[in-house]
Amino acid sequence: MSVEISLVSELSFWRRLQVYFYFFLPWRELSRLWGVLQSLVLPVWLRGPLVRFYCWLFGANLKEALVSDPSQYTCIQDFFTRRLKPNARPLDPVHRIVSPADGTVVHFGRVTNSQLEQVKGVTYSLERFLGRSNNNWGLAKGYQEEVGIDDYQNMILEHPDVNSLFHITIYLAPGDYHRFHSPADWEVLHRRHFPGALATVNPWILSCVHNVFNLNERVVLSGRWSEGFFSMSPVGATNVGSIKVYFDTALYTNNPAENHVNGDFFDHIFLDHLGRGVELNKGDQYGEFNIGSTIVLVFEAPNSFVFNVSHGQKIRVGQSVGCFNPQHKCGVEREKGTQGSARAALNAYAF
Numbered sequence: 001m002s003v004e005i006s007l008v009s010e011l012s013f014w015r016r017l018q019v020y021f022y023f024f025l026p027w028r029e030l031s032r033l034w035g036v037l038q039s040l041v042l043p044v045w046l047r048g049p050l051v052r053f054y055c056w057l058f059g060a061n062l063k064e065a066l067v068s069d070p071s072q073y074t075c076i077q078d079f080f081t082r083r084l085k086p087n088a089r090p091l092d093p094v095h096r097i098v099s100p101a102d103g104t105v106v107h108f109g110r111v112t113n114s115q116l117e118q119v120k121g122v123t124y125s126l127e128r129f130l131g132r133s134n135n136n137w138g139l140a141k142g143y144q145e146e147v148g149i150d151d152y153q154n155m156i157l158e159h160p161d162v163n164s165l166f167h168i169t170i171y172l173a174p175g176d177y178h179r180f181h182s183p184a185d186w187e188v189l190h191r192r193h194f195p196g197a198l199a200t201v202n203p204w205i206l207s208c209v210h211n212v213f214n215l216n217e218r219v220v221l222s223g224r225w226s227e228g229f230f231s232m233s234p235v236g237a238t239n240v241g242s243i244k245v246y247f248d249t250a251l252y253t254n255n256p257a258e259n260h261v262n263g264d265f266f267d268h269i270f271l272d273h274l275g276r277g278v279e280l281n282k283g284d285q286y287g288e289f290n291i292g293s294t295i296v297l298v299f300e301a302p303n304s305f306v307f308n309v310s311h312g313q314k315i316r317v318g319q320s321v322g323c324f325n326p327q328h329k330c331g332v333e334r335e336k337g338t339q340g341s342a343r344a345a346l347n348a349y350a351f
Contacts, residue, residue, distance in 0.1 A: 038076040038290065047071045051079050058175030064088045080178050081288045089181075091283045095320040096225075098282060100183040100232060101295050103170040105313045108321070111165035111298065114152040118169065118212055126165075126298070127152045128214040130222070130231065131192045131265055157300055158228035165229070166305060167298045168321055169213075172289060179288045180234060180295060181317050182280035186225035189277040191248055191268045194218050196236065213296060217253060219243050223277055228300035234287060235294040245287040247278050283318060297321075 042050065051070035055062050062068050066083040073079040092098050107117050115123040154160045172178065196217035209215075217236035224230055234243045236253060243253045250268055270277045280286060307322040309315060 038080065041074050042076070044071070047073055050076070054079065055175070058173065060175040077290060080290050082177070083179070084177060089177075089283075089317040091318040092320040095323050096282070097184045097297075097299070097301075097320070097322055099170060099315045099317055099319045099321055100297070101170055101172055101180045102177040102316050103172040103295070103314075105309045105311060105315055105321075106169040106171045106294070107311065108168035108307050108309060109166070111153050111167055116167050116169075116213075116296075116298070122209075124212065124214050129218075129233070129296070130156075130220055130298070131194070156229045158224070159300070162302060163228055163300045164303050164305075165298060166301055166307075166322070167296065168307065168309070169297075170295050170315065172293055172295070177317070178290070179285055182282055182284040182286060183232060183297060183321070184225050184230065184282050184299075185280070186230045187223045187277040187279050188221050188247075188270055189223040190221070190270065191245070191251065192220040192222070193251060193253070193266045193268075194220070195253075195264060195266075213294070217243070218296075219245060219248075219251065219253070221245070225299065227302065230299045231297070233296045233298070234289065235296060242290040243287070243293075244289075247286060 048069075048071035051062070051073050054060060054076070055070070062070060064084055066085050067073065070079075073082075089102075109117060111126060114126045116126055116129065117123050153165050157163055157165065194217060197215045213235055218233050220231060220233045222229070222231040234245075236243055243251070245251055247270075248268065301322075302324060305322055305324055309321050315321070
């Protein structure tokens with residue numbers, strides 16, 4: 001077995017056997033092979049029938065694609081990463097945080113004890129997911145020694161007295177639109193790439209194995225928004241070895257030369273000569289998957305923040321996921337200006 005896994009204790013013997021067998025298979029190599037196959041140029045006569053079959057099999061809606069003629073896709077990868085027609089995904093004009101992708105809401109909630117939930121009752125470590133900070137991060141926040149696990153989420157918060165950390169996980173199925181967008185107005189300061197494994201993020205595995213998202217290859221993009229800390233992490237999965245972030249030309253995922261077992265990671269800081277990061281507006285398209293996978297948002301918000309989604313809900317890019325004024329039934333919110341400079345925020349986080 002190429003990765004060490006922690007199974008949920010209540011699993012039956014046969015389910016445990018299934019999970020062990022699954023993780024024994026060389027999914028990174030198989031995913032790279034699939035990437036080669038899906039990029040092969042198809043014969044003209046095969047393009048239309050193959051794309052139409054895929055749409056039928058996975059429920060993909062070709063009518064909303066910018067290129068709606070299936071015979072115009074030269075390879076399967078072109079269809080996976082298809083663009084949509086203008087205004088196919090209108091943005092919620094009221095709420096400040098929206099879905100970054102088409103998919104299914106797997107789980108959401110408040111982060112407690114530095115633990116996230118991948119499904120109900122099955123957790124994974126926030127510290128392992130975002131990556132252990134160096135000591136400068138703790139010192140910048142007033143810690144004189146390495147902080148403990150219980151302090152990790154408070155170390156991230158800019159305003160721990162009035163704010164909390166929240167998270168939401170959205171699963172992209174093979175038939176979903178595969179590009180992802182900015183869920184809010186925010187500034188990306190840092191990227192941490194974990195090569196990782198490529199286990200499936202299908203709910204049956206998520207319910208059987210702890211820390212799946214910490215095992216898998218992922219690209220953790222971190223920065224800040226009007227309320228403080230903000231991160232968005234595309235997570236790789238089986239047959240999804242390729243994660244592309246348009247403004248990060250140095251990013252190379254599913255690299256066979258990288259060690260994906262011992263938790264190695266690669267950092268990159270986005271700061272220009274004026275100390276500014278990459279500014280994204282709500283709805284900006286800035287990356288894509290091949291086939292589909294998962295996006296995890298972890299963000300700081302006032303304690304009054306509430307989600308307005310449900311588990312298992314189908315959601316689209318631009319739809320609201322939560323609000324700041326629950327007493328007004330998620331009514332119009334007052335915008336808050338970003339406080340502090342990008343460099344000051346980066347020093348506070350010191351990734």
